[in-house]
Amino acid sequence: MTPLKSYIVSKGYLILALVAVMSVMVIGFAVIKSDRERYTASVRHNVEMALDRATDQIRYQFFESVLISNKIESLLENSREIPEAQIARVVDELIQHNPSVVTVALAPNLEVTHSFPQNANQGTVGLKYFEVPAQMSSVARAYRWRSPVVVGPVQLVQGGEGFILRYPVQIRRDDADTPRFWGIISIVVKSDQLFGAYGSDNMDYEFGLRELHSSSRPYRSMFGDPDLFEGDPVIREITMLGSTWQATAKPKEGWPAYSPQSPVIMLLTLISAVLLLAILMVLRRLSTRIEKANALLAETIECIDEGFIAFDEKDRLVTVNERYLSYYPKIADAAVPGVTFEELIRIDAARNNYPEAIGREEEWIQDRLAAHYNPGAPFFQKSDQDRWFKVVEAKSPRGYTVGIRTDVTAVKRAQELAERADREKTEFLNNVSHELRTPLTVISGRVAFLQNPNLLAQAKTLQAALSADELSREDVISAVAEYQDQVSKQGASALSAAQHMLRLVEDLLDWTKVESGRLELDLAPVEVGTIASSIVSDLRPAAEAKGLRLSYFSDCDATIMADQTRLKQILYNLTSNAIKFTQTGGISLVVTHDDDEIVFTVKDTGCGIRQEDFSRIFKRFQQVDGSMTRQMNGLGLGLAIADQLAKLHGGALSLTSTVGEGSAFRLVLPKPAVSAHWPSYPRLKAV
Structure with missing residues (x-):
């Protein structure tokens, strides 16, 4: 995960945690508010019930008084006189039922003459x-309305x-x-007992009472x-x-x-909120661990x-x-998450990614699917590149399929080279055997x-002449x-064969030195004309024996530093x-020559060499015809040795x-700047 993405994810988790905690707090406060409203409604209902009972009590008190x-x-x-005893009994019954009643006073002609209970209210x-x-x-007002009225307090x-x-x-009266x-x-009803037991100090409510006026006067x-x-x-x-009165009540401790x-x-x-925050932190930590594990896995996979x-188990x-x-x-x-293996290999086959599938795509796809669904031994696959x-493919216990692709091109190339080298070695041994067996x-x-000269016809002729x-x-x-x-002819033939064997052995020894890097050059001033003319003189008889012309041309008489024998x-x-x-x-x-180089060109009118064979003509054991039925003898080391000797001289071949027209081999050697009179140099060696 990139630092920017990690930062965004971290901030996202922080915002999520804050939102979650705030949501819990909001929900909690909403629940508290709802519970408070419910509780307040319950308290209000209780107050309403208490007030209803209290107002009923007030109505009852005054109704009973009426x-x-x-x-x-x-x-x-029914009596001409005031029946005190009867009235006293009635008042006692009233007070027993309604202890809030203090006095019942009788005022005939608006003057109080009797007050009950008599002992406690004589002052009135x-x-x-x-x-x-x-x-x-x-x-x-009671007189005018001719109905009871209540006043107070x-x-x-x-x-x-x-x-x-x-x-x-x-x-x-009877006569009226x-x-x-x-x-x-x-x-008279005492104010503090107006609400009865509901207005006592041990109740949980406070009560109030006010009178309403029909006019604009205040309560x-x-x-x-x-x-x-x-x-x-x-x-x-309350009417x-x-x-018209208004009664109110509320809890003593307030709403x-x-x-x-x-x-x-x-x-x-x-x-x-704390638990949710802790859970989010744990989830974040687990998520971070999973992210790190996934990142480690992804980076590890990328590093291999x-x-x-x-x-996956569904082959996606x-x-x-x-x-x-x-x-x-x-x-x-096309290799995006979710694509199936079959879809991938069908795209592979359609885009000619596998040479072996061309022309038999469906058959190849079915074979590849079978190998994928039932992984077995590793196998090799060649691409179009x-x-x-x-x-290597394997199934996990959960049904996942894991595939490993190892580039073994170098191994295959090395194997091919080894096989080719083995073939070359076999061919070389066969050629050496053939080349050595003939001489x-x-x-x-x-x-x-020579060991049994008597077998010669000439020996028999000589013996006959001597015995005549x-x-x-x-x-x-x-x-x-x-x-x-x-x-003499027999000896010459044996000598020629021996010399041919010697050249073969010398070629092998020279190549061994070249391969091991132990070939040394004895550098000394060499006249190129002398070397070239001597070669032509030595090989002209062989050329003429085949009816060929061997000519020599030189436009210079230069001297170079070279190993005369190797040149x-x-x-x-x-x-x-x-x-x-x-x-x-x-x-x-x-x-020929120019200011810096001497060029030797050997040109023939032979069979010629194909362009595709140029790369291997200077390799060891190589001839254009590498079979045992080659027309020309040799081990195929001559040009390889010549190429290496040219490079040791600082030149090129x-x-x-x-x-069908012929070939031209061109040897280019550097020509050092020297004076006309070459000084005497000690023998030089180059490796």
């Missing part, structure tokens, strides 16, 4: 409402605050057509803190005996900011000196290295006659001469080869030829 007042009114209507007896304006307004004579139910008493206003029954607070009506309170309206589960949820959210390719390409693609450039564009590859046969045959009864001197001399001539050997080989391979025409040895 019923008691009505009952007292009935008692008063004698109170005249018309003398107390604060209380007279409510009494007057007011300061009570008994102390504290309370609400007062004013009940106008109308008594119908219409009821007559008797007075007022006042029932009048009747109970509790007026601020309870601010915000989003729970409010209930109470001609007045909850969060639910009791919020800390737990927050803790779980934090734990979840073989082509590597891998397919997974990975391939650059070395493999360099081996098979024709499918480099004249390269050889060793193919040895000649020598053996000639020496056999009449010995003739002329016959003896003639027989002796014939015998001597025959012996002569080069020219001798070139000229003798020309004579050997020329049947008609002639051979010429031409010496080249060839031009036309088949």
Whole structure:
């Protein structure tokens, strides 16, 4: 992975981690908010229920007070005097059911004459409402409306605050057509007990009460803190005996900011965020390890000196290295992950990547697929680029197929060279055997006659001449001469064969020195004309024996630094080869020069040499005809030795030829700048 890609991936993981953690936190806060709303709704519902019960309690208290007042009114209507005992019992029952009731006062003609319970409320007896304006307004309203009214909170004579139910008493007498206003029954309820048990200190709620006015006048607070009506309170309206009240309630601790589960949820959210972050870190670490492992594997695959390719269990390409693609450039564009092996080899075959598949593509594809699906021993494969590859394929336990391609072109070339060298060695040994056997046969045959001269016809003629009864001197001399001539011919033939063998051995020894680098040159000033003319003189008889012309031409009389023997050997080989391979025409040895070089050209009118044979004509053991049935003798070392000797002299040997017209070998040697009078130099040796 490149540094830029690694940086981008790292930042991507960081952003992913932040997004994941923030998402968890947002979800956590959403859950907390939802739980708080649910809890707040539950608390509000409880407050609503408590307020409903409390308002019901208020209605019940005043409704019961109205019923008691009505009952007292009935008692008063049925008695000329105030039935104190009966009223006291009724009031006691009321107080037992409604402990918030403090006083029940009777005020005939608006003057309090009786107050129940009598022992606790004697201080109110004698109170005249018309003398107390604060209380007279409510009494007057009850009188005008002819129905009960509730006022409050007011300061009570008994102390504290309370609400007062004013009940106008109308008594119908027997002799009257219409009821007559008797007075007022006042029932006092203490403010702090207005909400009953729901307003006690041990409850979880605070209650408030205010009176609504039909006019534009502001609300009048009747109970509790007026601020309870601010915000989003729970409010209930109560129509109470001609007045409209609003009751409210809220928890004493205020509306909850969060639910009791919020800390737990927050803790779980934090734990979840930490766990998620830890999981992401672990995943990142695992991902990094996997990336490093994959990078190591990819780099290792790229570093190996073989082509590597891998397919998954469905035979789809997974990975391939650059070395493999360099081996098979024709499918480099198609070797992408996901392509199947069959698709690849079909592309291979279609693009003629394998010479062996040309003309039999489908058969070759099926054979290759069979070898791929059931890998066996390694095999060799030749590409269209004249390269050889060793193919090794194997199946993994999970069904993956791994292929290795090793370039064995050099090994194949070496094998071919070794096989060719072996063939050359065999041919050379055969040629040496043939070349040595021929002169040895000649020598053996000639020496056999010399060992047993009696086998010669001339020896028998001489023996007959010497054994004749009449010995003739002329016959003896003639027989002796014939015998001597025959012996001389036999010896000459044996000598020629021995010299031929000697040249073969010398060629072998010279080549051995060339191969081992031990051939030494004795450099000295040499006149090129003398060397060239001597070669022509020595070989002219051989040329003339074949009816060939051997001519010499030189345009200079130069002197060069050379090994005279080796230079002569080069020219001798070139000229003798020309004579050997020329049947008609002639051979010429031409010496030319320029400022820096001396050029020896041996030209013949022989059979010529094909252009494709030029590269091997100067190699060892090579002749254009390398078979045992060659027309010309020789080991094929002459030109190879001549080429190496030319290079040791700092020169070069080249060839031009036309088949059927002849050949021209050109030896170029450097000519050092020297004076006309060559000084005396010591013997030089070059290796």
